Amino acid sequence: MKINHPNLLEGNCKNCLGKEDVDSAVKAAREAFDRGPRPRFHGSARRKILLKFADLIEQNTEELAALDAIDTGKFIYLLKIADIPLALDTISYFNTQCKEKHLEKVYQRAQYKLQAYTLHESIGVVGHIIPWNFLIGLFSMKVGPEFVAGCTMVVKPAEQTPLSALSCAHLAKLVGIPVGVLKVVPGFGPAAGAAISSHMDIDMVSFTGSTGRLIMQVAATINLKPQCLELGGNNNLYYLMSINKGQNIILKKFDFKTRGAIVPSVFVHFAHGVTLFAQRGEICVAGSRVFVQHGIYDEFLLKLKEKAKNWVVGDPFDPNSRQGSQVDKTQYEKILSYIERGKKEGATLFYANWRRNVQKIAVRHLSYYIEPTIFIDVKDDMTIAQEEIFGPVMSLFKFKNVEEAIKRANGTKCGLAAGIMTNDLNIANRVLRSIRAGAIWINCYSAFDGDCPCGGYKMSGFGMDTLKKYLQVKSITTPIHNSP
Ligand code: NAD
Numbered sequence: 001m002k003i004n005h006p007n008l009l010e011g012n013c014k015n016c017l018g019k020e021d022v023d024s025a026v027k028a029a030r031e032a033f034d035r036g037p038r039p040r041f042h043g044s045a046r047r048k049i050l051l052k053f054a055d056l057i058e059q060n061t062e063e064l065a066a067l068d069a070i071d072t073g074k075f076i077y078l079l080k081i082a083d084i085p086l087a088l089d090t091i092s093y094f095n096t097q098c099k100e101k102h103l104e105k106v107y108q109r110a111q112y113k114l115q116a117y118t119l120h121e122s123i124g125v126v127g128h129i130i131p132w133n134f135l136i137g138l139f140s141m142k143v144g145p146e147f148v149a150g151c152t153m154v155v156k157p158a159e160q161t162p163l164s165a166l167s168c169a170h171l172a173k174l175v176g177i178p179v180g181v182l183k184v185v186p187g188f189g190p191a192a193g194a195a196i197s198s199h200m201d202i203d204m205v206s207f208t209g210s211t212g213r214l215i216m217q218v219a220a221t222i223n224l225k226p227q228c229l230e231l232g233g234n235n236n237l238y239y240l241m242s243i244n245k246g247q248n249i250i251l252k253k254f255d256f257k258t259r260g261a262i263v264p265s266v267f268v269h270f271a272h273g274v275t276l277f278a279q280r281g282e283i284c285v286a287g288s289r290v291f292v293q294h295g296i297y298d299e300f301l302l303k304l305k306e307k308a309k310n311w312v313v314g315d316p317f318d319p320n321s322r323q324g325s326q327v328d329k330t331q332y333e334k335i336l337s338y339i340e341r342g343k344k345e346g347a348t349l350f351y352a353n354w355r356r357n358v359q360k361i362a363v364r365h366l367s368y369y370i371e372p373t374i375f376i377d378v379k380d381d382m383t384i385a386q387e388e389i390f391g392p393v394m395s396l397f398k399f400k401n402v403e404e405a406i407k408r409a410n411g412t413k414c415g416l417a418a419g420i421m422t423n424d425l426n427i428a429n430r431v432l433r434s435i436r437a438g439a440i441w442i443n444c445y446s447a448f449d450g451d452c453p454c455g456g457y458k459m460s461g462f463g464m465d466t467l468k469k470y471l472q473v474k475s476i477t478t479p480i481h482n483s484p
Contacts, residue, residue, distance in 0.1 A: 016159060017187040022195035025183035029125045029152040030201050032180030043098040050095040050147060052175040054088050057140075060171060064164050066317075068135050071161035073325030073367065075316040078278055079136070087140035090450025094144035097467055108480075115480050120471040122150035123226070124203030127196035129189070130165075131209045132158035132327055133282045133390075137448070138208055139165055143172075143182065144450065149470035154183045154202070156193055160327055162186030198222045204470070210388075212461060228469055230284075231461035232388045233416025236409040237287035237445065238431060275445050277311060277323050277372045281391040282331070285417035285439065285446050285454070288389060291397045291405045301350065301376070301396070308351050308372045315367075325367040326391065332368035335391030339373055342384040347375040347395070380408055388414065402427060406434045415457025419445040 057064065065079035074083075107116040126146055130138050135157065146153050157165040162184075169184040185192050197205050197218045204226045207215045212229040219225055276286050292300045316324030326332045343349060351374040370392055378385050378395040385395050399405040409418065418437040420428045428442045438455035441447060448454065453466055463469060 016162075016192070017185050018191040019195040021185055021187070022154065022156075022192050022199065025154045025185050026125060026127070026196075026199055026201050028180040029154050029183055032178055033122075033125050033152040046148065047095055047098040049176055050091055050098065050144070053172060053177065054091040054095065056171045056175055057084065057091070057136075057168070058088055060167070064136055064167060067163035067167055068161070069316040069324065071163050072132060072135065072282070072327050073280065073316055074282070075278070075318075075321045075324040077319060077321075083134070083137045086448050086450065087136045090137075090140040091144045093450040094148045094467070097145075097148050107475075109477070110480075113480050114477050116475050116477040119474045119476065120468075121474055123470050123472045124151060125201065126151045126153050126204045126206055126470065127199060127202040128153060128155040129193045129196055129205070129207045129209065129215070130155065130157055132161040133284070135161050135164045136168070139168055141450065142206060143168075145467040146470050147177070147181070149467055151470050152181045154185060154196060156185050156187055156196055159186070159188045194218070197225075204228070206469075211459070228463035229461040230463070231416075231456060231459060232390075232414060233284045233286070233456070233460050234289065234386070234388045234412045234414040235285055235287050235417040235419075235437070236289045236291060236435070237419040238291045238405055238409065238421065276394060277392045279446075280323050280326055280370070281335070281389060281393060282327060283446065284460075286388075286390070287417070287419050287445055288393060289385060289395050289397065289409065289412075291399050291409055293405075294398050294400055297396075297398045304374065305351055308374065311372055313369050313371050323372075323392065325369050327368075329368060331390065332370065335370055335389060335393060338384055338387070338389045338391065339393060342375050342378070342382065342393075342395075345382045345384070346377070346379070347382055347384060348377040350374045350376040350396070380411055386412055402431060406431060410434070410436050413459045416460035417441070417446075417454070 061080060061084050065076050065084055068074060068079050068083065069076040107118075109116060126142075128142050130142070139155070139157075142155065143153065155165060155169075165184045166186065169182055172182045173179065185196075187193065187195075194214075196202065197207070197215050200223050202223075202225060205215060205219070206228040208230040210232045212227075212231050215227060215229065219227055276283075276288060279286060281288065311323065312321050313323045314321045326335060339349075339352070351372065373391075373393045375384060375393070375395045378397060380386075380397075382395075384393065385397075397405075397408065399408065415436040415438065417439040418432075418435045419441045420431050421443055422428050425442075432440045432442065436457045438453075438457055438460060456462065
């Protein structure tokens with residue numbers, strides 16, 4: 001396949017845009033909103049367009065997957081079987097919401113002989129700032145609900161990865177989404193990103209990224225716009241044995257084979273979602289902190305090592321690869337520095353064969369491969385345990401009982417996601433209620449659905465992209481008997 005894009009060979013974001021471009025995109029979005037996407041696009045029209053959009057994304061799966069693989073280094077098979085189907089699901093789901101009548105509620109105020117009702121109106125022009133790690137998926141999670149809500153959008157993809165968002169904007173135009181309803185402005189954070197977050201004519205800022213502090217500061221000091229912040233994670237996976245009612249650990253052999261392909265799921269388990277190493281750790285829900293119950297710990301380590309040895313890291317376009325390249329040099333060096341920090345602070349490098357497979361590939365001028373890296377003897381307060389590494393680095397923790405595991409796992413500042421692998425659903429139910437995380441998977445991991453919220457606790461953010469977020473409520477009161 002030949003991909004012809006000006007950004008490809010000259011370095012990412014060659015054509016990055018700045019404040020003036022954001023100003024003109026916001027102007028177009030404002031005009032499109034004020035002309036009123038709602039009157040011009042009633043439910044059925046909107047529905048037709050979204051369906052066509054989903055169709056066109058599907059028809060362009062090969063190209064979109066290739067663009068994201070080139071930009072991010074993620075291996076293409078994963079993009080084709082996970083990211084793009086998620087985008088399609090999401091857009092198709094929101095397509096079904098176009099005609100829903102859940103936007104109004106009537107209140108009786110009989111004592112005053114009045115009645116009131118509420119209208120849920122589109123919030124207006126939404127400015128999006130998105131990270132580099134999950135392009136097409138995040139793009140669809142934003143565009144789908146907003147289009148249904150009647151918003152117009154200015155989207156800034158991360159500077160490292162503008163290609164698939166630009167391509168989607170082109171597809172949007174082809175299906176008849178009016179110019180101004182969706183504008184993509186590729187640019188650097190401090191330029192285009194800051195221009196969006198501080199813009200006075202944007203009605204809401206939706207930010208997905210690491211900490212969101214700058215975005216909040218701008219709102220507090222400049223424009224006081226409502227925000228949706230979806231932030232970083234540092235996520236826990238539990239591997240639990242059965243326990244009996246008295247909570248004594250039963251030291252029977254854990255059923256590694258049948259319990260949802262337990263160990264392989266740490267690597268990749270396509271049937272139930274995709275996990276740490278297949279995503280090169282570059283996913284907000286990466287299950288990098290793995291708590292394993294002591295009765296199964298040794299066997300778990302053995303199986304993990306076996307799996308790691310056969311794991312293929314390499315060219316994202318090679319069908320044999322299971323893990324591609326890190327996104328760029330900065331990220332690569334950041335991950336290596338975390339690995340060094342882990343060693344210095346006293347964790348044991350149980351498995352690290354990274355650099356084994358380093359190779360250059362044709363379409364990316366530079367490729368940064370890091371093999372699965374597994375630490376044991378990790379103390380709860382070590383840097384690698386406490387910070388989001390965003391790389392294929394796993395820390396293993398051994399624990400005795402469930403209470404201990406919950407307490408230790410909750411001991412981080414993030415609360416995005418967690419997974420529970422067990423053959424005892426009673427334990428799973430107990431644990432899931434005590435974990436402070438926005439999304440929990442049981443005997444699977446990292447499986448997303450367009451209509452299922454994935455919010456955050458603690459410093460993993462607040463607010464997420466659902467239809468409600470993009471609607472503003474207005475109440476209208478009138479006399480019950482409407483005579484003068
Ligand atoms: P980042 O915070 O560095 O950047 C995110 C976006 O913000 C980019 O588009 C960047 O250009 C922009 N930006 C940078 N400086 C800015 C500024 N001064 N003003 C406005 N915008 C600015 O994050 P990243 O490294 O690109 O992405 C990885 C992070 O995103 C991880 O922490 C990951 O966990 C998180 N993430 C969270 C979710 C979620 O749903 N919670 C989803 C995906 C990624």
